[in-house]
Amino acid sequence: MHEGHLLELRQITKRFGGVTAVDRCSLELAPGKIYGLIGPNGSGKTTLFNCITGLEVREEGEIRFKGERIDGLRPHQVARRGIGRTFQIIRVFPELTALENLLVVTWESFDAAHHRARELLRFVTLDRLQNEYAGNLSYGQQKLLEFARVLMTDPELILLDEPAAGVNRTLLNDLLEAIRNLRAQGKTIFIVEHDMKVIMDLSERIFVLNYGKKIAEGPPGSIQSDERVIEAYFGG
């Protein structure tokens, strides 16, 4: 076991019936960096995220976070150890207010939680809407709220599942700025994204999945020219 890895996946396999969604996938994340995960539709990106966060139980392999096994833990236990995530399809709590959406995910004192929740709402420019039901917010605002909510849990590792999808240019730039800020604060970020420009700009290292298998890994420059990657996206 290599010291110093924040997250380490060893030979993770997950099947759904006859489909092997994730196939003996191994990867390591070092702390304080931004990582990308790409691959064609159905290549197993979200399933891999689900295995890490405990929403799916991996069939084979080991997942270690800060050196400790986390495979087999329930999702809330994984979350409490410091792995936060957002979802591909927005999952805010629609009939709770924006403020309440943040308050429910921490266990610090009520005053401290309130203070930090307001700060985060200001950070994502939703402070004026704090008493509005999350379900009444626009798509972009809900996306920001979900982003603020994962930050509220103060995770060391943040998994973002398609943060740029359906977000307009201005908002996207703010979001990218926020992600870089988090890295500057020492957070590790792991992003699934279809927008190649976004992922190439942000990531320091990229993993490529195809049919559940990791087919390539490296810095953005080398991934762009990797033949296996090009074939996976464009080839037969």
Add this chain to the structure above:
Amino acid sequence: MRKALLAALVIGSILLALYPMVATGYSIRFMLQLFMWVALAQSWNLISGLTGYVSFGHVAFFGTGAYTAAILVTTHAWHWAPASLTGGIAGVVLALIIGYPCLRLKGPYFAIAMLGLNEVMRVLVSYFEGLTGGGLGISLPILYASVQIYYAMALAAIAVTVTAYLIISSRFGLRLMTIREDEIAAEAMGVDTARYKLYAFLLSAFIPGVVGGLYARDQGYIEPLSVFPLLTTVTMIVMALFGGKGTVWGPVLGAVLLFSFQELVWARFLYLHQILFGAIIVFVVLIMPRGILGVIQQRYHLSRSL
């Protein structure tokens, strides 16, 4: 707003406490039953209104409490008050036994499992004749205690409403609501949803057990059909939905309006009352799924606890 509400509550409580001194037998019984419905609808609200796990068998806790208390009173000569409290504990024990497996079920499957529980309980009490008298039921020793039971029912209704208030205005309550809103997101954000659901379920089973015990004492006679009727579950659900599930005062309002309405119409038109009751269910589900207070609270951005 809050002060006015508090003042109204204090005055209301004093009036209700003095009420039996001036009231007739019928109106005491009317109020006693009203308190019972408030307590039941509010208990249902604690699990189903907050977590969204719709319990279609909540009357199982009521019936279990009724039988527990009736057996303690008749064969062990207990006083009805501790017997009813023990009925509440029996409800919680039952909830603990079935909550663990059943709360893993989602949506309609949980509702159906709870429906099944109620049927199973009814069959069980019919089967163990030695203990429960089977289909013949249990007759309790004659006792005129309407006024005391009036106060006990009032206490049960107040206790569960205060509990609802404390829960709904706390982060514990908000976390229960995250289960209703999006259970997967709640888990992924660190909420131990299995444990929270179980806590809410246990809390929601206690008062129906107590109220069942009081009901047994008040009626003086119980049998399987009288304390495990599906209609009781449906009624508490409709009351909570009509007033506004997930709010503190919704179930209270729903119970007051529907029970008063039921008594008024029932006394005059036996069949019409059932048709109207059915119409109200359809109306609420179609037009006003949030209930009266749910609509008001959302339109004017009021707190769930007002």
